Amino acid sequence: xxxxxxxxxxxxxxxxxxxxxxxxxxxxxxxxxxSLSFEEMRDKIDGMRKELAPILEKFPESYKTSLTxxxxxxxxxxxxxxSDKLKSFIxxxxxxxxxxxxxxxxxxxxxxxxxxxxxxxxxxRLAELKTGEGKTQVFHLPxxxxxxxxxxxxVITVNDYLARRDGEYAGHAMADLGITVxxxxxxxxYRFVKDEDLAKVKGEEAAKERESLDVSLLSDMRGINLMECxxxxxxxxxxxxxxxxxxxxxxxxxxxxxxxxxxxxxxxYFCIVDEADSILIDEARTPLIISAPAEASNDLYTQFARIxxxxxxxxxxxxxxxxxxxxxxxxxxxxxEKLLNINNIWENYQMAHHLDNALKAEVLYKKxxxxxxxxxxxxxxxxxTGRVLKGRRYSDGxxxxxxxKEGVEIKRESKTMATITFQNFFKLYKVLAGGxxxxxxxxxxxxxxxxxxxxxxxxxxxxxxxxxxDKVYKTKQAKFEAVADEIETINEAGQPILxxxxxxxxxxxxxxILDRRGVEHEVLNAKFHEREAAIVSKAGNKGxxxxxxxxxxxxTDIPLTKEVLExxxxxxxxxxxxxxxxxxxQLRGRAGRQGQPGASQFFVALDDExxxxxxxxxxxxxxxxxxxxxxxxxxxxxxxxxxESAQKKMEGxxxxxxxxxxxxxxxxxxxxxIFYSRRYNLLDITSQAKLEDxxxxxxxxxxxxxxxxxxxxxxVESIVNAHFFSDRDDEADKSxxxxxxxxxxxxxxxxxxxxxxxxxxxxKGILDALTSSIADLEVGEIIELFTKITDTMLDKxxxxxxxxxxxxxxxxxxxxMDELWTEHLNVMGDLREGIGxxxxxxxxxxxxxxxxxxAIFEKFVSSINxxxxxxxxxxxxxxxxxxxxxKKLATNEDEVSDxxxxxxxxxxxxxxxxxxxxxxxxxxxxxxSKPSLNIGRNDPCPxxxxxxxxxxxxxxxxxxxx
Numbered sequence: 001x002x003x004x005x006x007x008x009x010x011x012x013x014x015x016x017x018x019x020x021x022x023x024x025x026x027x028x029x030x031x032x033x034x035s036l037s038f039e040e041m042r043d044k045i046d047g048m049r050k051e052l053a054p055i056l057e058k059f060p061e062s063y064k065t066s067l068t069x070x071x072x073x074x075x076x077x078x079x080x081x082x083s084d085k086l087k088s089f090i091x092x093x094x095x096x097x098x099x100x101x102x103x104x105x106x107x108x109x110x111x112x113x114x115x116x117x118x119x120x121x122x123x124x125r126l127a128e129l130k131t132g133e134g135k136t137q138v139f140h141l142p143x144x145x146x147x148x149x150x151x152x153x154x155v156i157t158v159n160d161y162l163a164r165r166d167g168e169y170a171g172h173a174m175a176d177l178g179i180t181v182x183x184x185x186x187x188x189x190y191r192f193v194k195d196e197d198l199a200k201v202k203g204e205e206a207a208k209e210r211e212s213l214d215v216s217l218l219s220d221m222r223g224i225n226l227m228e229c230x231x232x233x234x235x236x237x238x239x240x241x242x243x244x245x246x247x248x249x250x251x252x253x254x255x256x257x258x259x260x261x262x263x264x265x266x267x268x269y270f271c272i273v274d275e276a277d278s279i280l281i282d283e284a285r286t287p288l289i290i291s292a293p294a295e296a297s298n299d300l301y302t303q304f305a306r307i308x309x310x311x312x313x314x315x316x317x318x319x320x321x322x323x324x325x326x327x328x329x330x331x332x333x334x335x336x337e338k339l340l341n342i343n344n345i346w347e348n349y350q351m352a353h354h355l356d357n358a359l360k361a362e363v364l365y366k367k368x369x370x371x372x373x374x375x376x377x378x379x380x381x382x383x384x385t386g387r388v389l390k391g392r393r394y395s396d397g398x399x400x401x402x403x404x405k406e407g408v409e410i411k412r413e414s415k416t417m418a419t420i421t422f423q424n425f426f427k428l429y430k431v432l433a434g435g436x437x438x439x440x441x442x443x444x445x446x447x448x449x450x451x452x453x454x455x456x457x458x459x460x461x462x463x464x465x466x467x468x469x470d471k472v473y474k475t476k477q478a479k480f481e482a483v484a485d486e487i488e489t490i491n492e493a494g495q496p497i498l499x500x501x502x503x504x505x506x507x508x509x510x511x512x513i514l515d516r517r518g519v520e521h522e523v524l525n526a527k528f529h530e531r532e533a534a535i536v537s538k539a540g541n542k543g544x545x546x547x548x549x550x551x552x553x554x555x556t557d558i559p560l561t562k563e564v565l566e567x568x569x570x571x572x573x574x575x576x577x578x579x580x581x582x583x584x585x586q587l588r589g590r591a592g593r594q595g596q597p598g599a600s601q602f603f604v605a606l607d608d609e610x611x612x613x614x615x616x617x618x619x620x621x622x623x624x625x626x627x628x629x630x631x632x633x634x635x636x637x638x639x640x641x642x643x644e645s646a647q648k649k650m651e652g653x654x655x656x657x658x659x660x661x662x663x664x665x666x667x668x669x670x671x672x673x674i675f676y677s678r679r680y681n682l683l684d685i686t687s688q689a690k691l692e693d694x695x696x697x698x699x700x701x702x703x704x705x706x707x708x709x710x711x712x713x714x715x716v717e718s719i720v721n722a723h724f725f726s727d728r729d730d731e732a733d734k735s736x737x738x739x740x741x742x743x744x745x746x747x748x749x750x751x752x753x754x755x756x757x758x759x760x761x762x763x764k765g766i767l768d769a770l771t772s773s774i775a776d777l778e779v780g781e782i783i784e785l786f787t788k789i790t791d792t793m794l795d796k797x798x799x800x801x802x803x804x805x806x807x808x809x810x811x812x813x814x815x816x817m818d819e820l821w822t823e824h825l826n827v828m829g830d831l832r833e834g835i836g837x838x839x840x841x842x843x844x845x846x847x848x849x850x851x852x853x854x855a856i857f858e859k860f861v862s863s864i865n866x867x868x869x870x871x872x873x874x875x876x877x878x879x880x881x882x883x884x885x886x887k888k889l890a891t892n893e894d895e896v897s898d899x900x901x902x903x904x905x906x907x908x909x910x911x912x913x914x915x916x917x918x919x920x921x922x923x924x925x926x927x928x929s930k931p932s933l934n935i936g937r938n939d940p941c942p943x944x945x946x947x948x949x950x951x952x953x954x955x956x957x958x959x960x961x962x
Contacts, residue, residue, distance in 0.1 A: 015125075015455050019118040022090055026114055029095035038176040041096045045177050048089050049148055055082050056149060064151065064267040067255070067677040079430065083123070086145055090121055093148075094141050096177065101137060104172050105216040109137060116435065116457045117141035123431040126276050126446055128439035128456040130463065131586070132557075132593025135435050136218065139272050140170055142433065144179050146270035147238030154271045154429075155241045158278055160185040165221040166274075167241030168192065172215045172225070174239065182237030183226060184246050189234035190226035201227055218557060219537060231264040244279045248288040248425045252418040255676045256290070258814060260683045268428045276434030277442055277582055280450060282382070284422040284658060286392070287665070291414035292822075300351070301397070304358035305404035307339055311359070319363050321613050326363045328355070357401035365402055368505040376408050381504060381549075396833070416825045417818075423449055423662045424669040437589045438582035445655050449662055465569075465592025466599040470577075470640060471633035472606065478630040479605040483575055484513045486601065487545060491519060495567045496544040498558070500587040502576045502609075507547050510575065514545070521545035540570055558590060569598035576608050577643050579650040604639075610646050663846055664832060667853045671828075674857075675821060682813055689806035704809050705798055711869040712790040715744070718866070720783050738770045741786055745793055745873035753792040758785075793873055812871040817864055824860045828853060 033041065058078045094109075094117060102108035109117070113134055116127045121142040129135050139155055147153035155170070157163045167183035171192025174181055181192040199207035206224055213220040231250070234240060247265075254263040273279050311317055316332030319325070328336070336355060337345050346352050365371060371380050372388065378399060380389045393399040393414070403410045426432055432452065439446070443454035473479040483499070490497055501507040511523045524535045524546060539546040540558040560569060570591040578584050584602065591598025604611065685707075688700035723737040742750060751766040760769065774782045801808055831852055835845045 011453070012455050015119060015453070016115060016457070019115055019122075022118050023111060023114045025091040026095045026098065027111075029091060030099075033092075033095045033099045036096075036099075038100075041100070042176070042178045044092065044096065045148070045179070048093065052082070052085060052149060055085060056151075065680065067673055067680055082149070083431075086148070087121065089145060089148070090118060093145055094118070097141050097144055097173065100173055100177060101140070104176075107134075107137065107216065109141070110134070110460045112457055112460045113138050114141075119455055119457070120272060120433040120435065121145055123270075123433055124452055125433055126439050126452050126454045127433075127435045128454065129435055129437060130459050130593075131437040131589030132596075133437075133457070133459060135274060135437075136166055136169060137173075138435065139166075139274065140173050143170070143239045143270075143272055144174055144177075146431065147174075147179055149269065150238065151269035152235070152266045153239045153269070154247060155239065156244050156247060156271060156273045156279060157241065158243065158275045160187070160243060162274070163241045163243055163246075164190070164223055164226065165218060168221040168223060168225055169215075169218060170239060170241065179239065180237040182229075182234035182240045184231060184234050184240060184242035184250070186246055186249075188228050189231040190223075191229045191234055191237055193225050193227045195225070198225065235264055235266050244273070244283060244422060245288065248420060248422065249290065251425060251428070252288065252290050252420060255679060256418060256818070257683070258810075260680075260687050268430070270431045271426065271429040271433070273426070273432070273434030274436075276436045276446075277438050278436070280422065280426065280434065281442055281445060281658070285654075285661070286389075287419050287421040288425070289395070289416055290418040291416050293412045293414055300354045301358070301400050301404035301410050304354045305361070305401065307336060308355070308358045308362045310339070311335070311362075313363075317359060317363065321609070324364055326359050328359065353397065354401070357397050358404070360398060361401040361405045365398075366505075367406065368508070369503045371402065372504055373406055373408065378402050378406060378408060396829075415822060416829065417822050419825060420669075420672065421661065421665045423658075424665055424672075426450065438585045441580070441582045441585070441651070445658070449659065459595075461595030463592050464595060464597060465588070466597075467588060468599065468601045470602045470604050470643065472604045472639045472643075473633055474606055474630045476605040476607055479603050479608075480510055480513060480575070482631065482633065483510060483573060483603050484517060484519070486573060486603075487514065487519060487521075488517060490571050491543065491545055493567060494543045494564075495569075495571050496540050496542065496560075496564060497546070497571045497573060498539050498587075498590055499545070499547045499573045499575060501547065501549055502578060504549055506575060507549050510547055514547075519545060521547055524548040540564060542567075560596060565596060569596050572598070572600035574600070574602035577602060577604055577610055577647060579610055579647065579654065581644070581647050581651070584647075603633075604643060610650060611643070613646075613650070660846075664849060667850050668828060671824075671853070671857045675817070679814070679817055682810065682817075686806040686810040690803075701805065704806060705794065708794055708809065708869070708872055709791055711865045712744075712794060712873075713787050715866050715869040716741070716786045716790055717783055718862075719744075720779060720786065724779050734774055735767075735771050737782075738767055738774070741770070742767065744790065744870060749793055749796075749873065750789065753789045753796065757788045757792045790873075797873065797875075808875055809872065812875060813868050816867045816871060820860060820863055820867070824856070827856055831856065 036044075055078065058081075059075060063075055094114060098109045098114070110133075112129075116129055116133075116135075116138045117140075119125050119127050120138070127138070129138065143153050143155050145153075155166065157166060163185055164183055167181055167190070171181040175192055175194045183190040183192075193201050195207075195210060198210055202224075210224045213222065213224065215221075250265050251268070254265050257263055311332055313319065315329070316335055317326055317328050320327075333345055337343065340351070342348070342351075345355060367373065369381070371378050373379070374388075380392050380394070382389055394402070395414075395416075397413055400410050400413060427450070432450065434452070439454045440456050446452040446454050471482065473482060487497055487499065499510065501510060507523055511521065514521050520543075522535050522538075522545070535546060536548070536558060538544060539548075540560040542561065542564055558570060564570075572588055572591045574584060574587055588600040591600060606612075685700050685703055689697055689704060691697045691700075719740050720737065723733065723740070744750070747766050751769075754766060754769065754773075755761055758773070760773070764772070774785065777785065798805055831849065835849045835852075838845045838848045
């Protein structure tokens with residue numbers, strides 16, 4: 001252990017020494033850049049861009065848009081050359097940006113900030129900068145450096161407020177240098193507008209308001225210089241600010257578009273993650289999901305919610321808080337079966353699934369802890385930040401079970417259409433970096449999952465905060481009374497107090513105690529997150545008492561007056577130790593910033609969750625043996641070691657869970673990359689087929705035809721082999737084989753193609769003619785004949801569709817791929833859910849998941865090829881492509897609307913894509929033909945289903961009764 005720590009610190013010192021000469025060089029250029037005008041500095045930056053141009057030209061578009069890592073090795077030499085060139089710009093560029101910050105904000109970067117910026121500019125590193133050290137300014141420098149490439153430089157923040165605030169602040173620092181800044185949020189996208197253009201772009205009123213603001217203050221970043229624009233335009237800017245969720249969802253949405261021109265993101269090249277521990281670890285436990293409504297909910301949720309309320313702990317079920325699981329006992333199962341009047345609850349999957357969810361909702365998910373109820377809606381609360389996760393819903397019916405438990409409206413279930421974990425999303429960036437006030441305690445996880453080196457940057461001034469020894473009480477009640485006593489005592493002197501709690505319930509409980517005692521205070525928890533920044537910014541006022549859930553308000557400055565500093569600065573009180581030490585350190589870090597005075601005191605109860613789960617019983621017995629009263633605190637090294645040990649155990653437990661999640665998602669990630677890459681290639685080739693460049697268009701059209709012929713040949717081979725796989729040639733039922741083959745296309749089409757391909761003008765029906773033709777043929781010969789016929793049919797289709805073939809191919813392929821991908825995600829989800837049971841058979845669940853997942857994916861790919869091949873032959877030129885009714889899509893963290901009502905922006909984009917795909921814009925729309933009274937049973941059904949009229953499920957609908 002000591003050896004590992006020594007190595008960690010040695011690496012840290014070595015890394016800082018490596019960048020020290022560069023930092024010295026930046027300071028050496030200080031006088032030179034001071035003499036430059038903004039125009040001269042801009043010219044120097046333009047010169048850097050010109051130097052980069054020849055290197056950037058070496059990267060083809062196919063590499064920059066590639067959705068897989070296949071080409072990484074091929075262009076590693078060029079990437080290294082580009083990286084070296086960028087690093088050579090660091091001294092001069094950083095010196096220019098430092099001077100700009102000095103002129104604009106009166107805040108030139110400190111030495112330690114330049115150390116951190118230079119470390120981050122190396123890429124694949126995380127920098128720990130203590131709270132108050134100025135991370136916002138630190139990120140400007142590497143973001144601007146990589147922004148010069150035009151390949152995309154993204155700065156990721158934890159919420160929309162910080163994205164807009166920091167993006168506008170960065171715009172003031174970079175715009176005069178010709179470096180553009182964009183901001184993306186779920187509600188809107190923006191680009192930064194310079195002061196001199198403000199009146200022209202946003203009007204005189206905006207320009208006047210801007211004059212009243214002090215841009216050196218983050219609190220004065222009110223969006224005045226942000227101009228609303230399209231997301232595509234925002235992403236075109238050199239540096240783009242936004243939240244982790246929105247960047248991730250845009251990636252998923254881009255892989256659902258029907259036209260390449262509707263994609264918004266550029267290359268995922270460089271990324272800096274602010275509050276990296278929160279985003280890369282805490283947020284990473286929940287994958288990003290885009291969903292659409294599935295089948296309507298039924299009454300089973302309500303029925304099982306009533307049933308589980310009758311169950312008794314230990315007797316009917318057992319709960320394990322550590323693993324967050326609950327299990328029905330045999331007696332409990334029998335009791336439920338008796339209530340439902342059934343013999344075996346486990347025989348009915350649907351009922352067993354509802355019972356499992358209802359039990360979890362009742363026992364494991366607590367109101368005002370895991371979730372809150374607001375305006376009749378269940379809203380999930382983030383364990384670490386205490387913030388409401390708007391739009392996010394538990395999956396697999398669990399959210400509906402909680403809604404039934406609380407008696408609110410049960411909303412429809414949803415089915416997943418696209419999903420990715422943060423771990424795999426951030427791995428898509430070619431260069432990843434980040435910073436936070438608490439990095440080092442999770443260094444092992446960052447290295448293991450993200451391959452990131454963690455480095456601690458020294459503070460600009462020594463930390464003089466007084467971190468007091470924990471006060472430990474027997475019970476929560478005694479602890480909270482002691483917290484209230486401490487607040488009253490400190491508050492009498494006027495020293496501001498920030499109290500951190502671990503749940504909404506705890507913050508409201510403490511608030512009631514303070515109300516009873518007449519102590520004025522503000523409560524900041526998940527229920528009032530809209531007021532978050534305003535409340536936290538006032539937490540340093542004289543006499544202020546602020547009760548906050550965990551790290552609510554993180555990223556917002558707490559300014560202190562001279563009078564408050566003389567009182568001892570901000571006083572931090574922690575009401576409970578968190579599962580992770582870094583969260584406690586984050587709370588402590590709100591005080592004592594930049595060498596200011598401050599103090600922190602944690603209060604712990606032996607029945608707190610972490611102590612109860614991880615062995616507080618030993619300490620409790622010691623206190624009882626010593627006959628310590630409930631209201632008397634203990635401050636001893638034994639207690640401190642016990643708490644730290646409990647936290648380390650919980651950190652290890654959570655790390656194992658996240659590591660396991662990544663191991664499983666890596667399987668899905670490989671499949672996702674292959675699918676998205678194929679989907680992109682499809683959009684690319686069909687768009688090329690419509691280019692004005694005749695040579696490129698003809699080549700793309702030929703490639704489309706060849707792709708279709710390959711799929712048809714594969715389908716023919718599958719049909720034939722299915723009949724000869726288990727039977728000898730002489731035993732195969734060739735008549736049945738021909739019938740299966742005839743399902744590929746309308747009989748008349750096959751008959752015409754058969755005559756053209758063979759020259760056989762037989763007067764027999766096509767079934768008899770084909771059966772006779774293959775009677776004496778071997779398997780290979782049958783495949784050859786059938787392939788020849790399908791190729792002939794396709795050639796006729798090419799002539800029939802003329803230039804519309806690319807549209808037909810694109811639409812039929814995308815419909816097929818997206819429908820099957822949605823099904824595939826659900827199948828893989830079901831496999832993942834049940835695979836853990838394989839462990840009881842002494843088999844590794846992960847290995848089993850990989851093997852079965854691979855087999856399922858192979859089947860999925862085959863199904864895509866099969867269905868595209870069959871669809872393409874059944875589409876008729878005279879029919880207008882049916883306009884597909886678009887489902888409302890939603891993300892699981894949509895700041896605009898609830899997950900089940902969907903994202904308006906997403907729905908709008910998809911509807912636009914779908915509405916334009918049926919015909920070439922240059923062609924006038926053709927009216928949909930009405931079904932004839934003489935529709936043949938084998939004719940394609942006029943409803944557009946692609947099925948024969950005799951087999952269409954809509955046979956009895958009014959459309960068929962013309």
